[in-house]
Amino acid sequence: MSRDNRDKWTFYVHPSKEAINTGDVRYWKHMLHKILKIGLEYEFNLPNKNGTCKGNNNACPCKHMAESNCWKDCIRFDTCKAERGKNFICHGIFCTGFLSKCIICEKFEVDCKSCENLFDPERNPDHIRERMNNFLTPSHSYGSLTKHGVHSITTDGSLLGKKGAEVITVGRRPDYWEFFKMSKEIIDLAVKNGAYVNERTSIHAHLLASYYGKIAGSSGSPGVPNQIDEMEKAMPEIILANFHQLCRRYQNAITWMTIGLDEPERITRWEKYRVSVLNISAVLNNMSKVKADVSSNAGGNKYGWVNYNNCTFTKKGDVKRFHVELRVMDCLLSPSAIAAVSCLYYAMMIKAIEISRYGVVEVGGQDWIEKAEGIKRDLMNNMKDYNSGDRFSDTSGLSKHYDVLISESFDLISQIKHILMKTGPAYEVLEKLAERPCGIRRCDGDTWETIEKDLQVVMTTEDVFIAKLTEIIDLRLVDQCKNEDEWLKAVILLLNKDNDQVIDDRVSEFINTKKNDGEMVWLDRIGSMSLI
Template sequence: MRNNREKWQFYSHPSKPALTASEARYWKESMRKLLKVGIEFEFNLPDQKGSCKGDNIQCPCVRIDTGCWKECTNTPSCQEEKCYDTCTAQKKKCTPDKCKKCNKHKFSCIGSTCVDFISACFTCNNFDKNCDTCNKKYNPDKDPKYIRQNLNTELQPSKTYGRVSPSGVVGITTDGSLLGDKGVEIITVGRRVDFWEFYTMSKRILDKVEKYGAYLNERTGSHMHVLTSYYEGDGANELEKPMPQIVLANFHQLCRRYQNALTWMTIALGDPRHMTRWEKFRVGILDISPVTKGMRHVIEEVSRQAGGNKYGFINYNRTRFNGEDIDRFHIEFRQADSTMCPTYYAALACLHYAIVVKAVEISRYGLLKVGDEAWLKKAKAMKKVILNGCGDYNDSSRMSDTSHLLDFTQYFIEESLDLVNQLKSILLKIGPAYDILIKLSERPAALRLMDGKSWKEIEQDLAVEMKSTDQLEVKLSEIIDLKLIDDCNDCDEWIVEVQRCLSEDEEIRDTVGREEIELFVNTKMREGEMIWSDSTGCMMSI
C-alpha cells in the first residue's frame, strides 16, 4: 500500500479560495463540454535551389569529358581544300600560291583556335544533357512554395475558427525558424476531445506532408492550444461566467510539478547527446509560483522570463481576465517535439485536456503545494539535464545538451508514470490515450529512434488495437442507446439477455461471455457512467 497524502497538500489561500462541491461539479462538467484542443504541426521542407527549366542552351553534353566536342563540322571541307595554314608538309620554299598545284599536301586541323572552327556538338544527334540529375534543374516536387500550394489544395483549410473543415485544418503558413523557405506550419481548429478524431486528423496531415518530403529535426516542434473559446471583441464567450482564479493557479502548479515529465514524454530527437530541442522556445516555469502572487502577475513573469513573448513552457498570452478571475481560458503547451506518429499527437491532445480537468478537480481542496525546497532543488537539477540552451539563434545548435540524461532515466520514468496515473480516471473516458501515454512514459520517441526504429515502426509500437472490451463497449452502446433489450425484471436478467444477443454476433461471441459483460457493467456503474432503470427495465448510459 502507498499513501500519497504527502504529495497532495494544499494551501488555504485567501485570494484564491477553494471551490465548493457544487462549484467543482459545475466547472468540471463545463470543462468537459467546452474545452477544445488545437494542434500546430511544424515541418521542414525540401529546399529547391535550382532554377533551370531544362532549356538552357549553355548546358554541356554528358559526353563532354570524352573530348568529342573538339571535332569540327568543317573538317571534311577543309580536307578537300588545300590550305597553306593547315598543311604539315610545308617546306621553306612553300608559299600559299603554290598550294593548289602541290600534290604533297597533308591536312592537319589546328583545332578550336581556328577562326572557322564549329564544334560538332551543334550537328550531333547524340547530344544529351543530364537534366534528371542536375542540381541546377528546377524540380517542382522540391519547391516549398509548390508544396505549400498543393497542401492548401488538398487539405482545404477553413481559414476561420468558426468552422471545422473536413481535414480539421484552419490555416497553412510558414515559420521563420523552419528550413526550406521557412518550411510549413499546419494549424488545426481547436476541437472537442475525442482520441480517434485527433488520430484521424493527424494521420491525414502526416500522410500528406510525408508524401512531399517534409522532414523533422531540432527546429520542428509541436504546440497544442487548450481553450474554451477563440473569439474576442464580438460578444461571444462560451464561458457562462468567469472561471475562478484557483483553477488556473492549480493548472500552473500541475505544470510546474510535472514539467520534467511533460518534457521527457515528448523528446523526439535520435541523438543521445541531443535528444530534444533547446529551451529557448519553451522556457521553463519551475521558479514561477502563484502562491505569493496573482495569476495576472504569474503570466507576466512567464512571458518576461521567456524574453517578453510567447515562448514560455506554457503560453498564457491569449488568456483574458475579468477582475482576478478568468474571462477567456486559452493556454498553449509548447514542450513537445514533432514526430511522424499520429498516435503520439492524439494521445498528447488527450493528456493536455486531462491536465486542465485535473486542475478543476483539485481546486476543491485549495491551492496545490508542488513540493518543498528539496523537491524544487532536485526538479531544477533534473530540468538542466533534459531542457537547456537559450543561446543566439545563429550561433547555437538549437538543441538541448542531454549527454547525461540517460543516467537519470528512472527519475523521469517515475515522474511521467505518476502524472499519467494521476490522470487515469479522466483519460480512460476518452479512448486509448492512457495506454499510449504509459508507453511514452517508459520509452519516449527519442529512445525508440536511438534503438534504430523508423517513424513507421514507432507508430506501430505506440498504436493501440481495438480490444474485445472496446468491441464490447461498441456493442453494448448500441443495445443501450436503441433499447434493444428492455422490460427486464432486474440487472441480472438484462445481462443474461445481452449475453444471448451477443452470442449471435460473429465478431464478439468467441471472446465475450457473461463474466466479461458483468465486469464491464459493474465498472461503468462504479464510475458513474451507467445506471439501472427500474422504470424501463434496462441499463442506461449517463
C-alpha cells in the first residue's frame, strides 16, 4: 500500500536564498562527492599512573602491616630484658630506642603493584601517548595522509589521565571501509593501552570541502597562494541552509543513534558541549546569522550540536569556505558504528543539495517543534558549570519516546538510502543503530566486543557474487546488446563459468532491485545496464 508523504516536506521560497536549478544540483553533487572530506576526532581517557618510584624506596612499608602487628616487635627486646632483669618494662614503639624487626625480617615484602606512586610505563599517560604516536605516525599536516590517517595526538582538559588522548585525523573522502579501517586501528590501539570511554569522551566530525592554509606563510610568495581551496566557486547559501534544517529536523534521531553510555537513567553525556540547535532556523535568517546564533547559544564558542565557526561567506551570503563540525556522537568503541555515522553525515549534505531546487525546507510546524523540544529535554540536557556536578544527561524519562526516536531514525536513513548505498554497507549498520543504539545495547549488558560483532558487516558469498556482477557492469564486460533480456542472458552465461550454482534468479533479482531503487538504468546506445 502506497503512502502519501507530501505533508512531510514544506519548502519556503525566499529571494534571499534562491533555489538552485537542476544543473546546479548535478554540479554540486558531483563536486562535493570529489572534494568533500570527513575528519574525525576521537577522545579517550587514559589510566592515571603518574608515579615516579622505581620500586626501590626503603621508606615503603611491608604489605603484611595491614594484617599483622608483627612490625611492633623490637629487635632490642631480648637484649633490654637481659640487661634490666625483673624490673624491665618495654614501651614498644614509644621507646626512643625502638627498632622494628622489619629491618631483619625475611618475609618483609613491599606491594608495589597496587601502589599509586609506582612508575609503570604501561599505564603512564605520557608513555601511552608516546606509544600511540610511534604506532600511528601522525603527519602534523592536513595536506599529507599517512598510513593510519592521523594528523596529531593531543590532550584535552576534560579528559582523565593527565588530560587523556585526543586522536585527530586528517580527513578522508566518504567511504565506509576507509572510515572502518581507520577507526578500528585507532580504537584497538587505544584499548590495548588501557584507554577507556565515559561521559567525558566523544567523537567530533568535521565535514569540509578541502582547503589548505599557511602554504607559504601568511602573505604567500610570488606565484604561491597562502591558501588553497578545492571549491572552484562559492556554494549557494541555500545548500548550507538546508543542511542546517536537516540537522534540526533529525537532531533527536541522530543523537539517539549515537548514544553510548551504559546506564538507562544517564545513557548519554551532557548537552554542555553540544548545545541544541532546534530553535535556530535558517528559513528567514541568513547563514552568517545562523553561524553567530549557534555560537552565541553555546556560550560564544564552538560547542553547538553542529557549528559553522570555520565557514566563511561572500558579501552575497554564499559559502566561500565550507567547514562544519558535528559534536553529537558519544565516543563509541565500535568501528562499524563510527563508519556508518560518518557516511550519514556525508549523505545529509548530498541530500541538502538535492532538495535545494525546491527552496528552504521547513522542519515542521509549532506542534512539531514543541514535541521535538520535549523529546530533546529527556534525551539531551544538563548545562551545569564545568566544575559542578556530573557530565551526564538525565535520561530517566526517555523510554516513553523510544518509538518516536526509532521512527524518526528510520525516516532519516530511508530519505538518504540511495546516497548511503554508494559509500558501502553504512545503511545496513544504521538500520541496526536506529532500532538499538550502542547505549541501549550496553544497558542490556552487551560488551563493546558483542556490539561490534553484531553491527559489523562481513564479506559473504553473496557479497562476492555482487562484487563480480558489479565488475561486469562497471567495466562493460557485456555490452552492445539489443535489449535487457539479451544482456541478462549474456551476463548469466559469463557468471556461470566461474560458479557451479544456478544463479539465473539471483542475477535477475539483483537487477530488478537496483532498477526499482533507482540505482540502475538501461543505456540503449551502449547496450548495457549502468549503475548510477
